[in-house]
Amino acid sequence: MTRGQFGSAKDSVENTSQYRNFFVTATWKPSTSFQLMGEVALTRGTEMMDQIRMNVPADVLAKLPWSDYDLSLVHTFSNLDTKRWDVNLTALTRLAKGVDGLLSYSLVKYEDMTPYVADLTGELSMLQLGLRWTL
Secondary structure (H helix, E strand, C coil): CEEEEEECCCCEEEEEEEEEEEEEEEEEEEECCEEEEEEEEEEEEEEEECCCCCCCCHHHHHCCCCCCCCCCCHHHHHCEEEEEEEEEEEEEEEEECCEEEEEEEEEEEEEECCCCCCCCCEEEEEEEEEEEECC
């Protein structure tokens, strides 16, 4: 968890962020020429800040009728709550000495729990097929 403070001691705003990550990986080698690998990760993130309070005297506000200093809801615009899944499955097989065939599938799923301007929720899938050469 991180905390940041902005402003003077009299008019300060505190920001709090917290990110939690859980990660699991496994490898299975049923033979010397074939292996399967899997990875799963979950990341949860939250950020929020205190309400902004500005001590502006009424006589100053009276001189600025065209200005709106209502900041009572601004702190809610930065409240973030996200969840992200990362999943990867890979199969690797030995084709010849120093040459492996690779098949991999990756999925990233992102969920924006508190969308404001735009909902960033979505997912991305990737499939890889290739050869890997090693010495």
